[in-house]
Amino acid sequence: MNKFKELIKNPHFKWFNIFLRDIFLILVIGYINYSTNFRSWWVAFTTGMLVVWISWQFTDYLNYKKSLSWTLQ
Numbered sequence: 001m002n003k004f005k006e007l008i009k010n011p012h013f014k015w016f017n018i019f020l021r022d023i024f025l026i027l028v029i030g031y032i033n034y035s036t037n038f039r040s041w042w043v044a045f046t047t048g049m050l051v052v053w054i055s056w057q058f059t060d061y062l063n064y065k066k067s068l069s070w071t072l073q
Contacts, residue, residue: 015061022054 007013029050033043 015064018057018061022050022057025050026054 008017029043029047033040033047036043038044
């Protein structure tokens, strides 16, 4: 149990947790889209916001990796 707590507190695991949460969010939005037969503009709008949000997080992750590589040099 202690190793699990250490893993969760690891800063590298934070990014994995964010992306895992986003995958579950994509699955939920995809199911809602499917259940409305792709006819809901609100769900389409939410899907667009989700794509933008995930791209921002991915960019932040890449910037984090770049800054980490600069500090290690």
